[in-house]
Amino acid sequence: MTISTALQNTDDLKKNWSEVQMKLKEIYGLDVYKSWIQNVEAKETKHNSLTLVVKTRFVRDWIVSHYADKILDFFQKLDNSVTRVQFEIHESFYGEKGNQTNIVDFATGSQVADSKDAGYAANRLDHRLTFSNFVVGESNQLAFSAAKRVSETLGHYNPLYVYGTVGLGKTHILNAIGNELKKTDKKIIYLSAERFMYQFVKSIKNKDTQKFKDVFRNVDVLILDDIQFISGKEVTQEEFFYTFNSLIENQSQVIISCDRPPNDLDRIQDRIKSRLAGGLVVDIQAPDIALRLQILKNRCKTEETYFGKEVLINDEILSFIANEFKSSIRDMLGVLNRIIASSRIQNKVPTLQDAKLILKDLLNNMQSVITIEDIQKLVVNYYNLPMSDFLSSRRSRHIARPRQVAMYLSKKLTTKSLPDIGRKFTGRDHTTVIHAIKKVEELMAADKKFEYEVQDISNKILKSN
Ligand code: ADP
Ligand code: MG
Numbered sequence: 001m002t003i004s005t006a007l008q009n010t011d012d013l014k015k016n017w018s019e020v021q022m023k024l025k026e027i028y029g030l031d032v033y034k035s036w037i038q039n040v041e042a043k044e045t046k047h048n049s050l051t052l053v054v055k056t057r058f059v060r061d062w063i064v065s066h067y068a069d070k071i072l073d074f075f076q077k078l079d080n081s082v083t084r085v086q087f088e089i090h091e092s093f094y095g096e097k098g099n100q101t102n103i104v105d106f107a108t109g110s111q112v113a114d115s116k117d118a119g120y121a122a123n124r125l126d127h128r129l130t131f132s133n134f135v136v137g138e139s140n141q142l143a144f145s146a147a148k149r150v151s152e153t154l155g156h157y158n159p160l161y162v163y164g165t166v167g168l169g170k171t172h173i174l175n176a177i178g179n180e181l182k183k184t185d186k187k188i189i190y191l192s193a194e195r196f197m198y199q200f201v202k203s204i205k206n207k208d209t210q211k212f213k214d215v216f217r218n219v220d221v222l223i224l225d226d227i228q229f230i231s232g233k234e235v236t237q238e239e240f241f242y243t244f245n246s247l248i249e250n251q252s253q254v255i256i257s258c259d260r261p262p263n264d265l266d267r268i269q270d271r272i273k274s275r276l277a278g279g280l281v282v283d284i285q286a287p288d289i290a291l292r293l294q295i296l297k298n299r300c301k302t303e304e305t306y307f308g309k310e311v312l313i314n315d316e317i318l319s320f321i322a323n324e325f326k327s328s329i330r331d332m333l334g335v336l337n338r339i340i341a342s343s344r345i346q347n348k349v350p351t352l353q354d355a356k357l358i359l360k361d362l363l364n365n366m367q368s369v370i371t372i373e374d375i376q377k378l379v380v381n382y383y384n385l386p387m388s389d390f391l392s393s394r395r396s397r398h399i400a401r402p403r404q405v406a407m408y409l410s411k412k413l414t415t416k417s418l419p420d421i422g423r424k425f426t427g428r429d430h431t432t433v434i435h436a437i438k439k440v441e442e443l444m445a446a447d448k449k450f451e452y453e454v455q456d457i458s459n460k461i462l463k464s465n
Pocket of ligand 1: 029133134135140165167169171172329330333
């Protein structure tokens with residue numbers, strides 16, 4: 001697709017919404033996505049307002065208090081006419097679909113499968129997240145050993161509390177424990193704290209809290225992910241505390257993850273905090289470069305076995321990714337996936353330049369941003385022009401053409417808008433920029449030599465960055 005056709009594409013509500021959903025899934029994880037986001041539909045955008053349709057008041061309230069800001073943020077990036085998000089509650093909007101979907105049993109094996117009667121929707125362990133594919137480095141060594149220990153000897157550390165910022169492997173570790181214990185005859189429940197709350201509140205509404213309690217009190221192992229979400233809600237905290245205490249008293253194993261240490265949980269009662277800290281508290285820190293590289297290499301291997309086809313991503317690209325994406329393993333792996341996917345689609349071994357292009361939008365949010373000024377400088381050098389001529393209003397071809405090339409590359413290699421680009425070219429109008437882009441695309445299609453020239457400049461810019 002050329003840039004000019006892309007520009008002409010009208011905003012597609014469905015497409016935008018599903019893109020926002022994917023973004024939310026990326027940052028909040030699969031649990032949150034499935035519990036709250038997946039079933040929300042976008043109805044319309046009208047009068048600067050995006051209307052979303054949800055099934056119940058409860059879901060609406062939850063989304064409003066937890067995710068509405070992010071939803072608006074993300075949506076605005078795709079459609080900046082929207083300034084508000086509003087909700088409609090349509091119990092029947094989903095038709096029959098709603099009655100059938102999402103009834104997943106609570107537990108991971110048949111042991112607690114009875115809870116299906118309760119109609120609980122819950123999370124399952126992800127069988128792909130195991131100890132054997134968890135790469136150990138200095139930053140996660142403690143958490144890894146503790147988790148292994150617990151899976152070998154239940155109750156050794158109780159509760160086990162694992163904390164660290166988002167994307168560092170908490171959910172992976174928790175699932176690894178669960179998957180290990182699944183091989184035994186232990187009754188396990190794994191779920192996110194949000195789900196726990198959701199189930200609890202629902203059981204209050206349905207007046208079957210007893211069932212809820214029974215389900216939880218009869219397990220050998222309770223694995224609760226992202227406990228930070230429990231803060232604030234008094235009733236659920238009470239229930240959680242109650243469940244938690246009775247489990248520990250029965251010597252059932254409790255494993256918890258959180259984005260911060262127990263003491264930093266605000267709006268959680270002190271007695272709960274001290275209970276949480278009463279077993280072993282371990283943290284996962286940001287991975288160093290060696291660990292990041294190893295995780296990338298392992299992931300390439302996994303992809304190979306999964307697809308039965310070699311993944312042709314060279315070391316140069318892997319170390320580029322490892323160097324650029326430091327703070328979240330999830331983000332880093334997302335980036336790798338994108339490059340792998342793109343090389344599959346294009347059936348091509350990507351070069352570093354290809355990789356940078358594929359990641360253009362991400363890289364532009366980071367330190368190594370390509371600026372319009374960078375592009376202008378390189379183009380001016382390439383054509384050996386004085387910058388003053390280049391930025392002047394002169395229209396003779398030997399100046400105008402390079403200027404058009406620079407505008408074209410500014411659109412292609414940065415995320416700047418057309419008016420922004422125009423402004424950087426001594427206050428030209430955005431229509432001038434559109435004209436330049438079209439012109440360059442036409443010339444490139446008609447003239448191989450010119451196409452090569454533009455490609456060459458583009459590569460030089462990417463390399464210099
Ligand atoms: P968190 O729950 O802390 O936000 P996740 O457990 O979801 O993070 O990890 C994010 C992604 O990174 C997952 O795909 C996970 O499998 C992967 N990951 C994290 N740490 C490691 C590791 N040490 N080895 C292999 N993969 C990892
Ligand atoms: Mg997680």
